[in-house]
Amino acid sequence: MVLAGLGACTTMTPRMYANHKGWPLSKVSVDLQHIAKGASDGKSDKFVRRITLAGELSDEQRERLLEIANKCPVHKALTGNLEIESELL
Structure with missing residues (x-):
């Protein structure tokens, strides 16, 4: 569910930006992989994200869209200091 x-979020954020700028982004595809590491050895899990941008985009536009994808709210939450407080009611 986290990967979903x-x-x-990764597909929507660059699409909204490209639409706002009028850039010819025709499709965004994302392939994700979760690599589980051993918690006992202190290593973190890893997500591998491969983003495919379709459309006649310049190299500069493609790089900017990657920057924008990295600013999607879910990416920011996963890479920031995240604290979850649970309460049973």
């Missing part, structure tokens, strides 16, 4: 949220 990250994938959806």
Whole structure:
């Protein structure tokens, strides 16, 4: 479910930006992989995200869209200091 949220957010955020700028982005595809590491050895899990941008975009536009994808809210939450407080009612 976490990967689904990250994938959806990653496709929507650059699409909205490209639409706002009038850039010819025709399709965004995201392939995600979760690599689980051993918690006992202190290593973190890893997400691998491969983003495919379709359309006649310049190299500069493609780089900017990657920057924008990295600013999607789910990406920011996963890479920031995240604290979850749970309360049973």
